[in-house]
Amino acid sequence: MHIFNQTGRYFALLLRVFSRPEKYSLYIKQTFSEIDNLGVKSVGIVAIISVFMGGIMTLQVAYNMTNPLLPTTLIGLGNRDSLILEFSSTIMGLIMAGKIGSNITSEIGSMKVTEQIDSLEIMGVNSASYLILPKIIAVVLMFPFLYILSVFFGLIGGMIVGPAVGAVSVTDYLNGIQSSFTPYYVTFSLIKCLVFGFLIASISAFFGYTVEGGAFDVGSASTRAVVNTNILILVWDLILTQLLF
Amino acid sequence: MIEIKNIYKSFDQKEVLKNISMVFNQGETNLIIGRSGSGKTVLLKSIVGLHEVDSGHIFYDNRDFTLMKAKFRKKLRQEMGMVFQGGALFDSMTVEENVRFPLDMFSTLSFAEKQKQVDFCLERVNISDSNKLSPSEISGGMKKRVAIARAIVMNPKYLFCDEPNSGLDPETSMVIDELVHSITVDLKITTIINTHDMNSVMEIGDNILFISEGEMCWEGNRKEILQTENQQLQEFVFANKQYQKIRDDKIKE
Ligand SMILES: Nc1ncnc2c1ncn2[C@@H]1O[C@H](COP(=O)(O)OP(=O)(O)O)[C@@H](O)[C@H]1O
Ligand SMILES: [Mg+2]
Numbered sequence: 001m002h003i004f005n006q007t008g009r010y011f012a013l014l015l016r017v018f019s020r021p022e023k024y025s026l027y028i029k030q031t032f033s034e035i036d037n038l039g040v041k042s043v044g045i046v047a048i049i050s051v052f053m054g055g056i057m058t059l060q061v062a063y064n065m066t067n068p069l070l071p072t073t074l075i076g077l078g079n080r081d082s083l084i085l086e087f088s089s090t091i092m093g094l095i096m097a098g099k100i101g102s103n104i105t106s107e108i109g110s111m112k113v114t115e116q117i118d119s120l121e122i123m124g125v126n127s128a129s130y131l132i133l134p135k136i137i138a139v140v141l142m143f144p145f146l147y148i149l150s151v152f153f154g155l156i157g158g159m160i161v162g163p164a165v166g167a168v169s170v171t172d173y174l175n176g177i178q179s180s181f182t183p184y185y186v187t188f189s190l191i192k193c194l195v196f197g198f199l200i201a202s203i204s205a206f207f208g209y210t211v212e213g214g215a216f217d218v219g220s221a222s223t224r225a226v227v228n229t230n231i232l233i234l235v236w237d238l239i240l241t242q243l244l245f
Numbered sequence: 246m247i248e249i250k251n252i253y254k255s256f257d258q259k260e261v262l263k264n265i266s267m268v269f270n271q272g273e274t275n276l277i278i279g280r281s282g283s284g285k286t287v288l289l290k291s292i293v294g295l296h297e298v299d300s301g302h303i304f305y306d307n308r309d310f311t312l313m314k315a316k317f318r319k320k321l322r323q324e325m326g327m328v329f330q331g332g333a334l335f336d337s338m339t340v341e342e343n344v345r346f347p348l349d350m351f352s353t354l355s356f357a358e359k360q361k362q363v364d365f366c367l368e369r370v371n372i373s374d375s376n377k378l379s380p381s382e383i384s385g386g387m388k389k390r391v392a393i394a395r396a397i398v399m400n401p402k403y404l405f406c407d408e409p410n411s412g413l414d415p416e417t418s419m420v421i422d423e424l425v426h427s428i429t430v431d432l433k434i435t436t437i438i439n440t441h442d443m444n445s446v447m448e449i450g451d452n453i454l455f456i457s458e459g460e461m462c463w464e465g466n467r468k469e470i471l472q473t474e475n476q477q478l479q480e481f482v483f484a485n486k487q488y489q490k491i492r493d494d495k496i497k498e
Contacts (some may be wrong), residue, residue: 111335116333122325
């Protein structure tokens with residue numbers, strides 16, 4: 001019963017979020033500050049994680065290719081397709097749910113318990129829309145960029161680690177990542193990114209906006225937001241893979 | 246003038262407000278007093294519509310707020326200012342940005358005109374050199390004063406304060422009380438203040454509603470309160486022995 005109740009409240013909140021802003025200029029200003037806060041400030045972690053994961057996946061492909069007849073160009077290709085298809089979209093989504101999502105829940109949640117949201121309401125501001133809409137727009141816009149960045153850094157990670165351990169030469173690796181490339185994989189993942197971005201921003205905002213109590217409750221709401229977002233990301237990954245492939 | 250009629254409010258099974266009616270006058274500091282947990286905050290938030298009442302009516306100068314559509318409520322909200330218990334300043338903004346926020350959102354004034362109004366309100370609450378600080382850098386008393394400045398920046402007709410001096414030392418409390426009182430009189434607004442502080446009651450209680458466990462027990466003003474025959478109110482007032490003494494001295498005179 002609880003889950004239906006929560007889902008109903010989630011959609012009711014979304015309805016309030018997508019209503020006409022009181023003043024466009026303030027919302028736009030807010031959106032840019034969220035793009036900076038949620039998007040640009042995530043570039044570092046995305047780069048670091050992607051370099052490592054690209055390196056690790058390159059090693060895994062190399063060490064599991066026990067048949068000496070297979071060309072080593074497959075190593076670069078394997079790394080590229082894992083990055084493009086799942087790692088840079090889904091795994092990044094899970095990581096971003098932890099980083100961006102908990103940030104959103106705790107920010108909105110602490111505004112709730114300190115009555116800052118009531119303050120907005122009493123001024124006649126639609127607090128749901130003012131606080132949440134810019135975050136959703138920012139995350140949905142930024143996620144495809146972070147995705148492309150992640151693929152790029154993952155490929156670089158492979159190019160560093162593969163030759164360093166002697167599994168593949170730089171030339172073969174570079175040839176590998178350029179061979180039999182399917183552009184649709186990228187399109188497919190970009191669509192997933194838009195969906196994941198929306199899920200991350202809206203679900204964590206929902207958990208923050210509906211917090212009751214104090215600082216302790218904000219903490220547990222953050223945890224619940226991340227767990228729920230992660231589950232929904234995987235469910236939607238499944239659905240979209242089934243639908244779009 | 247704000248009039249409330251037969252207000253009921255419950256959460257789940259728990260009845261928090263039971264049949265409360267009262268008239269809050271314009272140009273006076275109207276107090277809602279009672280022990281912690283008696284329902285003051287719930288009553289105040291019901292009056293401004295942050296809680297929906299179960300039944301009863303709320304009139305803002307004869308406009309029935311309870312029957313209003315969301316759109317008109319939002320409009321009426323621009324005539325309200327509210328000071329929350331913890332100040333509720335936006336911590337992502339500076340003092341000045343906090344006070345300017347309602348103007349940024351709703352007014353068509355130029356930046357210079359807005360700044361003038363912001364400076365005027367901050368001066369009104371005696372803040373002059375902290376405009377660029379963030380809320381985490383100022384004291385509790387200052388937060389309350391900034392919150393008052395933000396609440397009056399749109400020239401409201403109605404001002405609400407939830408325990409404006411809780412957590413403050415007695416001297417700062419007095420300053421805040423005086424400030425709210427003078428703003429009320431100067432701007433001829435209708436002010437409702439929640440408090441459990443007897444000092445405030447005796448300083449600025451023009452029109453007082455005493456509630457106990459969600460029921461209205463007594464109404465009157467600060468002159469009448471010491472002479473009360475009401476058992477529950479006596480317990481509340483004379484919990485502080487000092488007021489017993491003041492009453493006894495008065496009787497001797
Ligand atoms: N959102 C809520 N849900 C359930 N009960 C509440 C809620 N808000 C307040 N209450 C209950 O209402 C009663 C009155 O609370 P309140 O108005 O905050 O008292 P106070 O007079 O100290 O301001 C308390 O018993 C409190 O537990
Ligand atoms: Mg209270």
